[in-house]
Amino acid sequence: MTAHAHTQPDYYRRRVDVYAYRRLTIDGESVLEVPQPPADVIWERRPEASLVAADVRPLLSLDDDMARAVLDALAGHFGGVQGVRNLRADYDAERKRVDQLIEHLGVAAVAGRLR
Known part of the structure; x- marks a missing residue:
C-alpha cells in the first residue's frame, strides 16, 4: 500500500x-x-x-x-x-569554518587563490 x-x-x-x-x-x-x-x-x-x-x-x-x-x-x-535561506546560511557557515581552517594552517596565500 x-x-x-x-x-x-x-x-x-x-x-x-x-x-x-x-x-x-x-x-x-x-x-x-x-x-x-x-x-x-x-x-x-x-x-x-x-x-x-x-x-x-x-x-x-x-x-x-x-x-x-x-x-x-x-x-x-x-x-x-x-527553506533556501536556511540552506544558504549553512553554506555560509561552512565557508567561514573552511576559511578559518586555512588561516590556521598558515596558507592564507592559497586561500586568496581559491576565491
Whole structure:
C-alpha cells in the first residue's frame, strides 16, 4: 500500500489543490482509496480509472502562501530543509569554518587563490 499525492495549480486564484490517494489490489482488481473531505477524511474505494472523475475533491485547497507554509512545516517534520535561506546560511557557515581552517594552517596565500 503506497500513498501518492498530486497537485493541481490554479494560477487565476493563486491557489493549489492537493489530491491524495492509495493504490491497492483487492481480489486481483486494482483500486484506489481516495479521501473525500471535508468530513473526517472518509476513504472511498473506487476503480483506478476514476481518479480523474469530476466528483473527486481535493484533500486540501490552499492559497499559495498557506501551501508554502504547509510545505515548510512538512519539510521540517520529515527532516528536510525549511527553506533556501536556511540552506544558504549553512553554506555560509561552512565557508567561514573552511576559511578559518586555512588561516590556521598558515596558507592564507592559497586561500586568496581559491576565491
